[in-house]
Amino acid sequence: MTDHLADVKKYAAKPVDEAAVAGLEKNYRLVLSNADSRYVACSDPAEVERVRENFLKKKLGLTEGDLDGAIKSVCAAMKDDRTKSRLTFYYLLAEHFGKLETFKG
Numbered sequence: 001m002t003d004h005l006a007d008v009k010k011y012a013a014k015p016v017d018e019a020a021v022a023g024l025e026k027n028y029r030l031v032l033s034n035a036d037s038r039y040v041a042c043s044d045p046a047e048v049e050r051v052r053e054n055f056l057k058k059k060l061g062l063t064e065g066d067l068d069g070a071i072k073s074v075c076a077a078m079k080d081d082r083t084k085s086r087l088t089f090y091y092l093l094a095e096h097f098g099k100l101e102t103f104k105g
Contacts, residue, residue: 023103040089042075049076
């Protein structure tokens, strides 16, 4: 968790919720272990769609709000990082929508 926690701390505006980071690690262990899915490619429309549909809508249960705008915002925040960690990306989206509790406990 230490590497993920340090990465999240680079981008999170608020103090990092370590329990939420641990929960994300647990939920996405298989995804994070695969080199092809460990990172988010903001320049790939299919990837952006996957984040919107599978994470924001299915996992977080969001149906309203500017989902694409939130994704673009996280892409902009992480723009200098060529390897955008999926865990950090998801944490920032969950934080943005007030859904970090989803991954605790």
